[in-house]
Amino acid sequence: MVGLRGGQPARRLARAGSGGGGCCWALPTGLLCAYGFFCSVRPSEPFLTRYLLEPHKNLSETQVFNEIYPVWTYSYLALLFPVFLATDYLRYKPVVLLQGLSLIVTWFMLLYAQGLRAVQFLEFFYGIGTATDIAYYSYIYSVVDINLYQKVTSYCRSATLVGYTVGSVSGQVLVSVAGWSLFSLNVISLTSISVAFGTAWFLPMPQKSLFFHHVSSQELGWEMKVMDCKNGSAVQDHPNVQKAPGWEDETKVPLNGEGHSAEKRSMQEQKVDIVKVLRDLWWDLLQCYSSRTLLCWSVWWALSTCGYFQVINYAQGLWEMVLPSHSTEIYNGAVEAASTLLGAVAVFVVGHIKTSWAMWGEVALALFSFLIAAAVYIMDTVRNIWVCYASYVVFRIIYMLLITIATFQIATNLSVERYALVFGVNTFIALALQTLLTLIVVDASGLGLDIFTQFMIYASYFAAISLVFLGSGIYSIIRAYRRQEQRQSRSPENQ
Numbered sequence: 001m002v003g004l005r006g007g008q009p010a011r012r013l014a015r016a017g018s019g020g021g022g023c024c025w026a027l028p029t030g031l032l033c034a035y036g037f038f039c040s041v042r043p044s045e046p047f048l049t050r051y052l053l054e055p056h057k058n059l060s061e062t063q064v065f066n067e068i069y070p071v072w073t074y075s076y077l078a079l080l081f082p083v084f085l086a087t088d089y090l091r092y093k094p095v096v097l098l099q100g101l102s103l104i105v106t107w108f109m110l111l112y113a114q115g116l117r118a119v120q121f122l123e124f125f126y127g128i129g130t131a132t133d134i135a136y137y138s139y140i141y142s143v144v145d146i147n148l149y150q151k152v153t154s155y156c157r158s159a160t161l162v163g164y165t166v167g168s169v170s171g172q173v174l175v176s177v178a179g180w181s182l183f184s185l186n187v188i189s190l191t192s193i194s195v196a197f198g199t200a201w202f203l204p205m206p207q208k209s210l211f212f213h214h215v216s217s218q219e220l221g222w223e224m225k226v227m228d229c230k231n232g233s234a235v236q237d238h239p240n241v242q243k244a245p246g247w248e249d250e251t252k253v254p255l256n257g258e259g260h261s262a263e264k265r266s267m268q269e270q271k272v273d274i275v276k277v278l279r280d281l282w283w284d285l286l287q288c289y290s291s292r293t294l295l296c297w298s299v300w301w302a303l304s305t306c307g308y309f310q311v312i313n314y315a316q317g318l319w320e321m322v323l324p325s326h327s328t329e330i331y332n333g334a335v336e337a338a339s340t341l342l343g344a345v346a347v348f349v350v351g352h353i354k355t356s357w358a359m360w361g362e363v364a365l366a367l368f369s370f371l372i373a374a375a376v377y378i379m380d381t382v383r384n385i386w387v388c389y390a391s392y393v394v395f396r397i398i399y400m401l402l403i404t405i406a407t408f409q410i411a412t413n414l415s416v417e418r419y420a421l422v423f424g425v426n427t428f429i430a431l432a433l434q435t436l437l438t439l440i441v442v443d444a445s446g447l448g449l450d451i452f453t454q455f456m457i458y459a460s461y462f463a464a465i466s467l468v469f470l471g472s473g474i475y476s477i478i479r480a481y482r483r484q485e486q487r488q489s490r491s492p493e494n495q
Helices: 022-040 045-053 061-090 093-112 116-131 134-140 146-176 182-200 217-223 258-268 274-288 293-320 332-350 357-381 386-413 419-442 451-494
Strands: 226-230 233-237
Touching: 022 093, 022 134, 022 146, 022 182, 045 146, 045 182, 045 293, 045 332, 045 451, 061 093, 061 116, 061 134, 061 146, 061 293, 061 419, 093 116, 093 134, 116 134, 116 357, 134 146, 134 419, 146 182, 182 274, 274 357, 274 419, 293 357, 293 386, 293 419, 293 451, 332 386, 357 386, 357 451, 419 451
Parallel strands: none
Antiparallel strands: 226 233
16 A cells, blocks of 8 residues: 555556556546546536525525535545445446446436425435545446556546536526426436436446455565655566566466456455454554655645635535526526536646656645635635636635645555545545535534635634645655755765
């Protein structure tokens, strides 16, 4: 998982996919991209707030903003750790299928559920759908070589963002031009999610996982890679091991199936020790966060994702207060389409950019976090719907760009399977912070602040993140230059 420091550079880890050839990683990656695309084509989502406030659902603004939407945050937090363990125990694919099924239930209830309690229960199923995202990305990294992490991350995220764009554009066109009802848009969303669910069944099933279905500790130790922190390249400390555990090479399975059967019997004979699993989780976690670079990106991930979730969850509420949808035409779908399309382009481009993130990463995070804070502040204070829309587009593009960089920066510093642990912990911390923020700021049992005050708090939150990373980045650059000067001053003495 985490790189052990020291050791001599060796050959790169071989492809973790089933055969090492291009088609062996391209097929499951293509299926995952298709799944992510259809799962994201939800034309009704940009109009969710308007749909819930319509007479058909008969819900008030206070119920929607302060009693229904917070349920998703609480559900997501409560389910994340159990889902992480289930992802490892079930080996990814079943949890991906669970995600598709939970989203189907969510949109089916969105069509027919009535009353406050029923819609709150709907939010719980949506929490399952979002918590199981970790299985989607765990699967991605279990079938590709480390050298392809950056590229495959950009492909898969681009596929989901393009799906959101298609859904948002079609939703806006069907509402504004064709005059379709929001109920009909939800039917289309349900259909698209059902197609995604069917696609997921064709994903190959990984044979091993990290904690519940693992290899011996000695073999696993051979797989732990050493990270060259300067250029991010991965090497392994045992020259005889060519493949990371977690994926079977089908081309090397005996035709009589005896080797596979013996391995299967061996795995079945292993007894699951939950205490040992939790102890291994804790030990691996300590190893992961021993890297300062990885810790930096993880801290930004957790802090920014908390604020991002809050902004996107309540952006429609802000727009509703600035320009009520019952009195005029709204363009939520077009805005979501523009933000996701431009975000997809940015994510795709960043997959091919080569730069020294180790040196300038923290300063870049500080700068872009400040731009996010400015966008949220403008969205809140300038009570013009078009300014709100434009600021929201800028906000999402910047976040999508940075979270993609953070994803492959963290993944590059981890072995194939253990990435899920770090991503899960980062998301758990983000949700814990979001839950605290929701309880204090949004929930009716807390302060229950109005939407404009909430967004002022979110802008201040991102500004604080920017200051923290600016100070840390300046310190890192100064320390790097001092080390360089010390090396230069020593070089004449050695000559």
